[in-house]
Amino acid sequence: MMNQALVMNKGYDGATVKMESQNLSVYYGNNLAVKDVSMKIYENTITALIGPSGCGKSTLLRSFNRMNELIPGVHIEGKVLFHGEDLNARDVDPVAVRRRIGMVFQKPNPFPKTIYDNVAFGPRIYGYQGNMDQLVEESLKAAALWDEVRDQLDSNGLELSGGQQQRLCIARAIAVKPEVILMDEPTSALDPIAAGKIEDLLQELKEQYTILIVTHNMQQAARVSDLTAFMMIEKEERTGVLVEYNRTSELFTNPIVDSTQDYITGRFG
């Protein structure tokens, strides 16, 4: 029987389902970290994952581009579909998966290379044959960084400010033309001004990309996302479960489940 609180699994204004987890469980060794999550991700939307520390948000996020398998002892049950195809099928190359489903991390992590080379790094690896200068410029423009760095493309990426470094990482992710961008607390290491620029950027990026973002900042989730999924730790088994999934405007004004209400109003977590 479908969980009635997972409203968005029934559809979102006719939007196309880009990705989907089906009864997904993730284990670290014998420990069940995320249990039986079924969730649809819609094209050209921003979906926020919120919940208390340890509820499995980042684990779930990493399942959407097979990043978990880089961690020893991790195995999954259930499926993750991308355009209806099983991402974890034997014949699917995880590197190809990560090219189409990019990721931006909590701390900006540019390579110790020039700004230009940071952006060009991925496309070179994938054998990009087009005009690299143009691709770098387009990617930096899409990441709202071009105007600030156009005259210093040969400078080291690590010389940029934290906010600029994070936008450089977004440009780097965009340069390989992904369809989905996963973001794991992308602004938590930034000051409010830099975080605000990333939030503005997200609104522009969703025109072309599908974005799934983990954030501890509920006001940020409320500001930037179209849809919000609330996860929490199930008490008995100490595992992360998906509790409620709805339009952000609904979830933050009239949550269906009491534990969602308690979490977003700060009564626990």
Next chain:
Amino acid sequence: MTKRFVQELENLRNLLLEMGSVVEQQISGVVDALMRNDKELARELVEKDEEIDDLEIRIDQLCEEIIALSQPVAADLRLIVAGFKMSNDLERMGDQAKNVAIETIHMDPPIDKPLLKKMRLDVMSKFAEDMLSDALDSFVHGDAPQAKSVCEMDDEVDDINLYLIKKLSEDNGFQLSHSQRIGVILIAQNLERIGDLATNIAEDVIFLVKAKVIKHGYEQYQQDS
């Protein structure tokens, strides 16, 4: 949730109840002054309206502060939204009560109590008082069905108002002077508005408890569309 935030929400609830209680006393007082033709009491109550105005400002400031400092969501946000509206409605009720007191002061010659009762102004006043009292009760207990019943009581107040207007404008059935007729019509209209404003508060309580908007037939509209 910080202790400070919890305390602020508690302060808001207490201030709204304090304001509600002052307005209740004000309405009860002006009805008493009208029935007994106590112009002195009516004058005192006109002065007392300032206390209600001050409470409205304090509540508005507190709501603004909570939004700015604590960014409430869901049920907490609904309390703030309802708080803004309730304080405004209560302040308006205070003004309506003041208007009744002013008409009492200017009523010359005064109308005696049996005639006021014959005009059903005592019944109308009682309805208005009960509506506010029940609306505040439903707020205290988060009781949506009770709030709904307040909305239904408003029809009774409206009916008496229409009856009086008809009676006074058509056949002057109560043998009143011209100025008395105007005074009674104004008193009835102010009591009718008090009923409307109590209905607004009851609707705010339903919004607060159920997250549903029922005013202006909106709920029905939502179901139909």
